[in-house]
Amino acid sequence: MARHALLLLLPLALVFGAAPATSVAAAEPTLNIEYERYTLDNGLEVILHRDPAAPLVATNVWYHVGSGDETPGKSGFAHLFEHMMFQGAKHIGKDVHFKILQEIGGTGVNGTTNSDRTNYFEVVPSHQIEAALWLESDRMGYLLDLLDEASLKNQQDVVRNERRQRYDNVPYGRERFVVAETLYPEGHPYRFMTIGRHEDLEAASVEDVKGFFRHWYVPSNATLTLAGDFEIAETKLLVNKWFGAFPRLAKPVHQQVATPELSATVRKQVDDGFARLTRIHYAWHSPAMFTDEEIELDVVSTVLGAYGWGRLHRALVLEERSAQSVNVYNAGAQHSSVFHVVVDLKPGQDPAKAEAVIARELDKIRSQPVTDAEMRRVLIGTESSFIWGLEDLMGRVEQLQSFNHYTGDPGYAQIYLQRLRALTPAKVQATAALVLGKPRAEIITKPAPGTTAGPAGGPAAVAAPPAGAPPAIAAPKAAKKG
Amino acid sequence: MSTVMHKSLLSLAFLFVACRPAPVQAPPQDLSPPPVVTVPTAEPAKWPDEPYRARIPGPRAIAELKLPGVETFKLANGLEVYLVQQNKLPTVTMAFDFDFGGISDPKDQVGLHAICMDLLDEGTQKYDTAAFEEKQADHAANVSSSGGAETSSINVRSLKSELAPTLDLMAEMLLTPGMRQADFDRIKERRKASLLQAKASPGPIAGRVFGALLWGDGHPYGRIETDASIDAIKLKDCAKVIAKIKPGGGRLWVTGMISKDEVTQAIEGRLPTWKGKAPARPKIAAAKPRLGTVFFVNVKDAAQSSVYVGHPGPRRQDPDYEATDLMMEILGGSFSSRINMNLREDKGYTYGGRAGIGYRREGGSFAASSSVRTDVTGPALREVLKEIVGMRAADPTAEELRRVKEGALLALPAEFATPSDTLFAFQRLKFYDLPLDWYSGHQGRLRAVDTAAVHRAAEQHLRASDFVVLVVGDASKVLGDLDVIAKEQLFGKGGLVVLDADGKPAQRP
Numbered sequence: 001m002a003r004h005a006l007l008l009l010l011p012l013a014l015v016f017g018a019a020p021a022t023s024v025a026a027a028e029p030t031l032n033i034e035y036e037r038y039t040l041d042n043g044l045e046v047i048l049h050r051d052p053a054a055p056l057v058a059t060n061v062w063y064h065v066g067s068g069d070e071t072p073g074k075s076g077f078a079h080l081f082e083h084m085m086f087q088g089a090k091h092i093g094k095d096v097h098f099k100i101l102q103e104i105g106g107t108g109v110n111g112t113t114n115s116d117r118t119n120y121f122e123v124v125p126s127h128q129i130e131a132a133l134w135l136e137s138d139r140m141g142y143l144l145d146l147l148d149e150a151s152l153k154n155q156q157d158v159v160r161n162e163r164r165q166r167y168d169n170v171p172y173g174r175e176r177f178v179v180a181e182t183l184y185p186e187g188h189p190y191r192f193m194t195i196g197r198h199e200d201l202e203a204a205s206v207e208d209v210k211g212f213f214r215h216w217y218v219p220s221n222a223t224l225t226l227a228g229d230f231e232i233a234e235t236k237l238l239v240n241k242w243f244g245a246f247p248r249l250a251k252p253v254h255q256q257v258a259t260p261e262l263s264a265t266v267r268k269q270v271d272d273g274f275a276r277l278t279r280i281h282y283a284w285h286s287p288a289m290f291t292d293e294e295i296e297l298d299v300v301s302t303v304l305g306a307y308g309w310g311r312l313h314r315a316l317v318l319e320e321r322s323a324q325s326v327n328v329y330n331a332g333a334q335h336s337s338v339f340h341v342v343v344d345l346k347p348g349q350d351p352a353k354a355e356a357v358i359a360r361e362l363d364k365i366r367s368q369p370v371t372d373a374e375m376r377r378v379l380i381g382t383e384s385s386f387i388w389g390l391e392d393l394m395g396r397v398e399q400l401q402s403f404n405h406y407t408g409d410p411g412y413a414q415i416y417l418q419r420l421r422a423l424t425p426a427k428v429q430a431t432a433a434l435v436l437g438k439p440r441a442e443i444i445t446k447p448a449p450g451t452t453a454g455p456a457g458g459p460a461a462v463a464a465p466p467a468g469a470p471p472a473i474a475a476p477k478a479a480k481k482g
Numbered sequence: 483m484s485t486v487m488h489k490s491l492l493s494l495a496f497l498f499v500a501c502r503p504a505p506v507q508a509p510p511q512d513l514s515p516p517p518v519v520t521v522p523t524a525e526p527a528k529w530p531d532e533p534y535r536a537r538i539p540g541p542r543a544i545a546e547l548k549l550p551g552v553e554t555f556k557l558a559n560g561l562e563v564y565l566v567q568q569n570k571l572p573t574v575t576m577a578f579d580f581d582f583g584g585i586s587d588p589k590d591q592v593g594l595h596a597i598c599m600d601l602l603d604e605g606t607q608k609y610d611t612a613a614f615e616e617k618q619a620d621h622a623a624n625v626s627s628s629g630g631a632e633t634s635s636i637n638v639r640s641l642k643s644e645l646a647p648t649l650d651l652m653a654e655m656l657l658t659p660g661m662r663q664a665d666f667d668r669i670k671e672r673r674k675a676s677l678l679q680a681k682a683s684p685g686p687i688a689g690r691v692f693g694a695l696l697w698g699d700g701h702p703y704g705r706i707e708t709d710a711s712i713d714a715i716k717l718k719d720c721a722k723v724i725a726k727i728k729p730g731g732g733r734l735w736v737t738g739m740i741s742k743d744e745v746t747q748a749i750e751g752r753l754p755t756w757k758g759k760a761p762a763r764p765k766i767a768a769a770k771p772r773l774g775t776v777f778f779v780n781v782k783d784a785a786q787s788s789v790y791v792g793h794p795g796p797r798r799q800d801p802d803y804e805a806t807d808l809m810m811e812i813l814g815g816s817f818s819s820r821i822n823m824n825l826r827e828d829k830g831y832t833y834g835g836r837a838g839i840g841y842r843r844e845g846g847s848f849a850a851s852s853s854v855r856t857d858v859t860g861p862a863l864r865e866v867l868k869e870i871v872g873m874r875a876a877d878p879t880a881e882e883l884r885r886v887k888e889g890a891l892l893a894l895p896a897e898f899a900t901p902s903d904t905l906f907a908f909q910r911l912k913f914y915d916l917p918l919d920w921y922s923g924h925q926g927r928l929r930a931v932d933t934a935a936v937h938r939a940a941e942q943h944l945r946a947s948d949f950v951v952l953v954v955g956d957a958s959k960v961l962g963d964l965d966v967i968a969k970e971q972l973f974g975k976g977g978l979v980v981l982d983a984d985g986k987p988a989q990r991p
Contacts, residue, residue: 053570054899055545091535095827098817100538103885105892109817123899125892130539141529157830161786165833165853168785170683218527229545245530273783274683277675308615318612321668324675346675377619384622384641391571391900451682 031386031413033396036232037404042248043220046239047400047410049227051393057228058108059132060121060397061140062405064223065216067194068115068335069254072187073203076159076196079113080204081212083155085120086111090142092135095151100135104128108394113194116289116334117405123394126229130238136224137242140217144210152206160202163195171274175445179283182266182441183338189257190335218249223404227397259285259336262439271448277324278351279445280358282341286435289332289406295419296431297330297339302378303370303428304328304341304361309377311361312341320357322349334406339435351444366433369425379420386413549921550898552908555742559757560730563745564908566737568901572642574738575902576652576745577635579909581763582726584631585702591719592711593673598720599629600669602636605660606651614651614660623648625655629723631703632763632843633913636727642739645748653752659724666717674709681983684781684954685853688788691985692952695777696792696847698770703842706985730759733912737905766844769794773948774974776964779981780957780991786832787859787955791866791973792849796943798841798914804890804927805939806839811886812936813837813873814850818885820869821850829865831858837870839943843914848944856956860963863951867972873940877933890928894921948974957991 035049067078088094101109101122109122120139124132167173177193184191192200224243226235262285287293304312305328316323324344331338341362345354389395403412553565561578587594603626605614618625621644627636636656640648680686690706697704736745771794796806807815814821814837825835837850850870854862898904911920951973953964961978968978982988 055547055895056899090531091537095823099885102816102818102889104541105889105894105896107893107896123896125544125895127542127544128892129542131541134535134539138535142531142535154827154830158826158833161826161831161853161855162833164785164855169853170685171679214527241534245532247527247529249527274781276678276682306615306619308612309619314612318668321664321671324672346671347678373616373620377616380622381619387571387573387641388639391573391902393899 031383031390031417032411033390033400033413035400035410037410038236040219040240040244040246042243042246043218043251044243044246045223045404046236047223047225047404048230048232048235049225049396049400050230050232051227051396052229054393055126055229056123056393057126057129057132057226057230058121058123058393058397059129059136060119060225060227060394060401061136062223062225062401063118063120063217064116064221064254064405065252066114066116066118066334067196068189068257068333069216070189070196073200074208075192075200076163076194077200077204077208077212078118079194079196080155080159080201081209082111082113082118082120083159084147084152084209085139085143087151087155088146089138090145092138094146097135097139100131104131106132114333115190115194119398119401121394121397123228129226129230129235130242133238133242137246140219140222140243141246143213143217147206147209149206152204152209156201156204159195160198163198163201167195169274171272171276172279172445173274174272175270175279175281175443178268178270179281179338179441179443182268182443183262183283183285184260188260189255190333215252218252219243219246220249220251223401225397225401227393227400254334257335259287261285262441265439265442267442267444270443270445272445273448273451275445275447276451277347278345278349278447279443280341280343280345280351280355281441281443281445282358283441283443284339284435284438286330286337286339288336289334293431293435294330294332294337295416296423296428297337297435298382299370299375299378299420299423299428300365300432300436301328301330301339302381303374304365306377306381311365312343312358315357315361316343316354320354322346322354362436366429366436369429372425375423375425375428382420383417386417545895547894547925550904552905552918553742554918555746557729557734557746557750559750559753560759561732561734561749563734563736563742563749564905564912565740565742565745566901566905566908567739567741568737569739572739574638574640574642574645574740575736576638577735577909578637578727579733579735579913580634580727580760581632581731582723582761583629583634584705585766586764587705587711589700589705590711591714592705593707594715594719595629595634595723596707597629597666597669597673597712597715598723599627599634601661601666601720602627602659602724603655604662604665604669606654607658607660608654610660610662611665614655617651618648621647621651623651625652627655634727645740649748649752656727656753656756661717661720661724663717666720670712670715673707674712677707677709677712682781684779684784684786684788687779687781687983688790688851688952688954691777691779691954691981691983692790692792692849692950693847694985695775695950695952696769696771696794696849698772701769702764702766703769703845708984726760728758728760729753729756732760733909735905735909737901766842769845769847771950772976773945773950775976776951776953776968776973776978777981778957778961778964778978779952779954779983780988781954782956782958784856784954784956786853787856787862787953787960788851788853789859789863789866790849790851790952791863791870791949792847792851793945793949795839795846795848797844797846799916802935802939802942804924805931805935806943808883808886808890808928808931809873809878809936809939809943810838811890812878812882813869813940816886816889820872821852821866824865824869825852825854825862829858829861831855831862831865835862835866837866841914856959859953859955859960860967863953863963863967864972867949870944871946874944874946877937880933883931883933883936887928887931891925894925961991 035047037047039045070077086097105125106122111120180193286297304310305326313326316326324346327342329340400410404410555563584595605611623644624639638652694704694706821835821837825831831854832852835852839846839848850866897907964978980988980990
């Protein structure tokens with residue numbers, strides 16, 4: 001481990017950007033992405049990161065709204081709205097957004113929605129920076145001018161096709177919804193997943209689109225990040241030209257949603273016509289993304305799930321050879337997060353035996369500190385991930401946006417690493433005991449009866465466990481009613 | 483809930499940075515959510531609408547395109563090295579390419595090369611799998627091996643500071659691999675379980691079966707791995723596969739904070755006994771497709787049908803590559819292509835439709851494909867055919883050609899955005915036996931393509947009739963449509979043929 005300790009002590013000054021590093025702490029690795037952040041009078045936040053290595057500019061707008069801001073009956077709307085942002089705006093014209101970008105050499109054009117935010121991005125040759133600003137400003141300012149019933153109807157079809165392709169026509173698609181419906185109570189915005197329910201998507205109206213746009217897509221609720229081959233001063237003038245005269249509108253307020261609690265462990269079985277391997281999926285509520293315990297759960301998930309050396313992976317995949325795969329992760333989100341343990345069994349393996357191994361390893365990580373060697377692996381692995389993440393320009397942009405959104409500090413990577421280095425095995429254990437000691441969702445997906453031989457297929461059905469059948473393991477002892 | 487919804491499969495995806503952010507403020511304390519909020523604000527706001535917004539702003543001066551180079555040299559053992567050095571990130575990647583793979587699998591042992599290359603990175607004589615993974619994790623290193631169809635590879639990824647121990651692990655794996663029976667059995671079990679799962683839903687079934695229909699039964703590019711072919715592979719067969727990993731004829735692709743001398747020392751110093759030459763590449767016969775037939779695989783209650791329409795196509799090395807590429811871009815290569823705009827944006831049949839040439843080293847195949855709502859399976863097939871026929875029937879519009887041609891020229895810098903991208907571009911050239919200066923002529927050839935050349939490429943490389951069609955969906959909802967299409971001989975005279983999930987003839991459901 002000597003070599004490894006050395007790395008952690010050496011200065012590792014990685015400064016991405018045109019300007020030389022001026023104030024890099026010598027004691028510990030730093031992962032600076034040089035940037036400048038400022039706010040226009042109308043509240044639009046701007047982050048600029050200069051890197052002239054290639055003649056490209058990455059443009060990326062985060063609107064601080066996601067499916068976590070939806071209300072009951074409107075599930076899937078934030079993402080459906082994202083699709084409408086590509087349908088045209090007053091000066092761009094109708095359904096030509098992708099065409100325009102293709103003709104000027106744009107690449108990596110897309111938008112994505114999650115529970116917390118919606119982003120829109122493209123990379124253009126640097127001489128076309130202004131075209132990207134024109135497109136992004138037009139749909140921020142003038143989207144509704146071209147909005148009509150027909151294009152909404154078309155995108156309702158497209159998004160429902162997206163749901164069919166990614167959830168309804170694939171193995172384990174149904175169980176993702178069941179996990180969410182089990183964890184979140186009626187009315188909670190995470191209950192129906194970002195893609196939403198078919199009936200809600202179907203019911204969306206033009207008035208809904210207008211209302212959502214006027215409320216959430218205001219300059220004061222957006223962050224524009226530009227990165228790449230440009231001069232800072234000139235770019236500020238361009239940003240001002242395209243966004244500066246936009247009005248100052250009220251910054252929308254997000255609903256506050258406390259972390260839900262399960263009063264007891266809930267176990268359900270899903271019969272999935274597309275699945276051929278039994279899946280054991282445990283899920284616990286965990287603290288929101290901007291809370292203290294999340295970093296400990298990152299350690300716990302790696303120590304349990306890392307390929308080869310992670311405890312659960314090693315036990316079930318390598319030693320018992322009963323599992324096809326083991327995935328452990330803490331899915332961080334703004335209102336609250338979820339810690340997942342997902343194990344797919346090989347055909348013919350006994351789920352009860354695998355669940356006993358899972359119970360053993362969960363018990364161990366709740367009751368004993370992780371080893372120093374495990375802590376060191378997580379630390380160097382995390383540092384390494386940050387470093388590898390710096391090569392791609394849009395990757396750097398997403399890091400700036402993400403840290404800015406969740407922590408208010410685009411350069412938060414260094415603080416994250418400082419916190420990780422300061423973590424003790426005792427602290428990790430305490431958090432594991434707290435979070436993984438609570439009641440959980442246990443969703444067991446089985447191949448639908450009659451599907452293992454003969455023609456494939458069948459819909460997914462959800463059933464409570466057979467009457468009288470107790471859960472394979474009892475709810476953990478630390479369970480407390482919230 | 484942090485699942486990301488990609489708008490279109492056609493667009494490039496990017497990876498999020500591996501680590502998620504962490505907290506700065508206390509969790510929300512409010513426990514009673516106020517009523518929410520999707521209500522319009524009172525007054526429509528005043529937006530400036532300056533006259534200059536009316537048109538796309540003109541471009542600024544375009545930077546001269548500087549095509550990056552690659553440093554090439556040969557080691558004493560015959561290994562060819564290709565190096566793109568960079569001095570910004572303290573990282574190194576090394577990819578060893580060897581010209582053997584699944585196309586050399588014996589017919590009754592399909593999966594041999596893939597399974598044996600999978601086994602190679604399961605540890606060394608000294609370290610079992612878990613210990614080998616621990617050693618890598620101690621250094622944040624990644625040492626792996628894999629077998630593709632035409633090439634097999636060993637991949638190394640390391641921080642510069644950890645390169646020495648990482649390469650020690652790689653050398654140990656190469657010179658004294660573990661090759662344990664238990665690991666071999668585990669890998670075979672895993673592949674059989676994956677296979678079982680892949681035969682259960684439309685997308686994976688179509689992907690698995692279509693290649694065999696396009697290239698013909700038993701063709702090296704069209705073989706299907708089965709339980710029986712996996713069972714027939716024995717551990718001793720893997721010793722022969724691993725013995726093919728020789729430096730002579732192999733290529734090493736390096737990028738990172740590392741010089742030619744460092745690469746030479748790193749490899750020659752650790753592998754002094756690694757010598758010899760890899761076996762010659764096998765000859766690949768012409769495709770024997772089952773043209774003119776509509777094939778069908780039943781998946782009960784499928785929410786969508788996977789539809790494929792294709793036939794053998796041009797080679798990557800053909801002189802009209804640029805015209806073919808632009809033609810395919812117009813037909814189905816991007817969001818704005820005819821097939822996607824028709825099936826998705828006009829009809830609302832799908833989340834995305836596409837078409838393109840899949841280039842193998844010794845040949846190519848054309849395929850148009852989509853995952854469409856079950857109740858429009860027949861209409862979607864008709865629209866795909868209409869677009870193929872339309873592409874052959876006339877010149878593209880000047881607007882279409884300008885968009886894809888300008889787009890291809892102006893997007894070139896993005897192909898070389900990072901040193902890794904640059905290395906990958908050269909790696910692909912060598913894969914197809916193209917010269918390393920291929921890009922310098924590419925721009926001129928692109929500029930020379932006119933609408934007539936695109937039309938010629940369509941006539942030459944798209945068939946007018948007799949296609950291979952595959953539909954995977956719910957028989958009770960789509961067979962009626964397919965019967966009519968087969969009877970009309972829309973795609974040829976081969977009728978409708980029902981297959982099972984392994985591509986073997988099956989009873990009509």
